[in-house]
Amino acid sequence: MYIVPYIVSLFVIVISVFVTLLVKSELERLFRDKNAVAPFHICNVVITLMVSFAANAVMTIYIIRNEFKLIPQLVILMAMILPIYYFGNLAFEKYKSVYRKYNTVENGKVLILNEKYLKKKKRSSLFKEYNAFSKEK
Secondary structure, rough: OHHHHHHHHHHHHHHHHHHHHHHHHHHHHHOOOHHHHHHHHHHHHHHHHHOOOHHHHHHHHHOHHHHHHHHHHHHHEEEEEEEEHHHHHHHHHHHHHOHHHHHHOOOOEEEEOOHHHHHOOOOHHHHHHHHHHHHHO
């Protein structure tokens, strides 16, 4: 019965890590500053900790009706968050680098289009038939 808050917290952590990594990716693209990566990671971990801590507190206090101890819960949740965030970030960066639209040079010019991205974006044969049907009219 005492493991239920941690299972719910794990579920919340995974979702929160995914969302914060998406936001971090968009902010990096917006600012285009490679030196500002560490503050983004710290903010993401803190946001994930706050969300999972709130979920754990609600589950422990209101659902299970057990005493909630602050420091042990923070330590346990940080021990859960850090490996999930680390491996999630590695997987997200690998996916982002493999399916990137193009590679750029430092001055911002496009170096080469990524062939894997182009292969991934192939159109279905249904569109060819649809276009052929519309051209006949």
